[in-house]
Amino acid sequence: MTAFVFLLEILGASFAGGILGSIAGVGGGVVIVPVLTIFMGMDIRYAIGASIVSVIATSSGAGSVYVKDRITNIRIAMFLEVATALGAIIGAALLAPHLPTSWLSVLFGITLLTSLIPILRKFGEELPEGVVDDDLARRLRLDGSYFDKRLNREVTYHVTGIPLASAYMFAAGIISGLLGIGAGVVKVLAHEIAMKVPSKVSTATSNFMIGVTAAAASGVYLNRGLVLPFIVAPVATGVLVGAFGGTKLMERMSNNLIRQVFAVVLALIGGQMLLRGFGVI
Amino acid sequence: MAVEETTNVPVEPLRHEDRIAIEDVSSWVLRIGVIASVLILLVGLVISFAHGGITKHIMETQTFDLNFGRLRHGIFAFQGFAWLEFGILVLVFTPILRVFTAMVLFAFEEHDRLYTAVTFLVLVMVLGSLLFIR
Numbered sequence: 001m002t003a004f005v006f007l008l009e010i011l012g013a014s015f016a017g018g019i020l021g022s023i024a025g026v027g028g029g030v031v032i033v034p035v036l037t038i039f040m041g042m043d044i045r046y047a048i049g050a051s052i053v054s055v056i057a058t059s060s061g062a063g064s065v066y067v068k069d070r071i072t073n074i075r076i077a078m079f080l081e082v083a084t085a086l087g088a089i090i091g092a093a094l095l096a097p098h099l100p101t102s103w104l105s106v107l108f109g110i111t112l113l114t115s116l117i118p119i120l121r122k123f124g125e126e127l128p129e130g131v132v133d134d135d136l137a138r139r140l141r142l143d144g145s146y147f148d149k150r151l152n153r154e155v156t157y158h159v160t161g162i163p164l165a166s167a168y169m170f171a172a173g174i175i176s177g178l179l180g181i182g183a184g185v186v187k188v189l190a191h192e193i194a195m196k197v198p199s200k201v202s203t204a205t206s207n208f209m210i211g212v213t214a215a216a217a218s219g220v221y222l223n224r225g226l227v228l229p230f231i232v233a234p235v236a237t238g239v240l241v242g243a244f245g246g247t248k249l250m251e252r253m254s255n256n257l258i259r260q261v262f263a264v265v266l267a268l269i270g271g272q273m274l275l276r277g278f279g280v281i
Numbered sequence: 282m283a284v285e286e287t288t289n290v291p292v293e294p295l296r297h298e299d300r301i302a303i304e305d306v307s308s309w310v311l312r313i314g315v316i317a318s319v320l321i322l323l324v325g326l327v328i329s330f331a332h333g334g335i336t337k338h339i340m341e342t343q344t345f346d347l348n349f350g351r352l353r354h355g356i357f358a359f360q361g362f363a364w365l366e367f368g369i370l371v372l373v374f375t376p377i378l379r380v381f382t383a384m385v386l387f388a389f390e391e392h393d394r395l396y397t398a399v400t401f402l403v404l405v406m407v408l409g410s411l412l413f414i415r
Binding site for chain 2: 002003004006007042046053056057059060061063064065067068070072074075078079081082085086088089092093140208211212214215216217218219220222225226227228229230231232233234236237240
């Protein structure tokens with residue numbers, strides 16, 4: 001019977017991860033990994049393996065809703081997936097065997113906590129203003145619009161900073177291959193800080209993209225025997241149901257509130273990375 | 282003039298409706314893929330728990346170990362663990378299938394060479410990382 005209770009506990013935690021992930025534009029590893037390790041005593045490598053496969057479920061579930069409702073900017077997603085997939089390959093194949101993940105976690109944690117500053121500065125901003133397309137965004141026709149259910153009108157927006165965003169996406173790929181979590185958070189940062197699109201577009205487009213990054217990174221975890229199917233099954237199920245529910249909430253939230261939820265997730269992942277780097281968890 | 286206008290007006294939106302939108306196809310691919318994979322995973326869980334003998338220890342130690350022959354046999358023999366592995370494979374290939382269908386639509390529906398090339402590149406890299414990295 002304990003195995004069954006264990007199953008239900010994982011299901012519940014993953015449900016929460018799916019809701020948070022679909023609102024913030026991340027996969028939900030921020031909830032899943034600490035619950036599996038700290039509360040259930042699982043080895044962190046297996047927790048990350050379960051998380052990375054389940055990110056695909058969050059991404060596909062939430063992504064399918066946002067892309068159908070035309071919130072996702074698929075041109076941004078498709079173009080920047082090149083950088084993130086390349087990063088995932090380099091991270092997993094070339095860097096992973098040579099880099100110590102402890103100082104990498106510390107470095108990543110510090111970077112995330114530092115990026116809280118520009119996000120906090122954007123608090124109170126509902127829609128970006130005065131954004132001018134950069135050359136690449138114009139040539140790639142990345143501008144977009146979506147219908148905002150809360151503002152009850154069509155919102156058109158411009159896109160900038162594509163070179164910087166590509167660098168962020170490349171880094172997101174490397175991080176997903178090396179550390180297993182945090183790829184979504186870097187993608188949202190690329191949207192918020194570099195491309196300056198509305199937060200709903202950040203969340204939706206990041207959610208859409210992380211499935212591909214996770215699929216690329218999951219190969220390594222599957223090959224190394226770090227994926228536990230009995231754990232993935234309840235995690236993926238919980239996360240998917242949570243993600244579908246989360247999309248209903250997200251579409252009715254303000255851009256500003258979504259950014260605030262993201263800031264909390266950013267702080268949590270930054271903190272977790274520091275603790276991991278110093279060997280606390 | 283008036284007749285010409287009324288006959289011209291409906292043509293434009295109709296043509297637009299006929300176009301297969303990449304957004305809609307992506308949405309369906311993702312939705313069908315992820316729901317199918319979770320259902321397969323649940324079948325795996327139900328079979329495993331119905332057979333009994335599943336402990337927390339087994340859940341935390343039995344790892345994904347792909348062997349296509351064994352997997353195919355296991356699926357037809359209704360072995361819980363084989364269904365779990367099958368569900369994971371369907372899950373992993375869902376976003377990859379989404380990239381593939383987008384590539385096909387960019388090529389044949391939108392006639393957009395740049396984005397056909399972009400999605401092709403992504404597809405090659407993701408499949409490469411999945412198949413060749415060990």
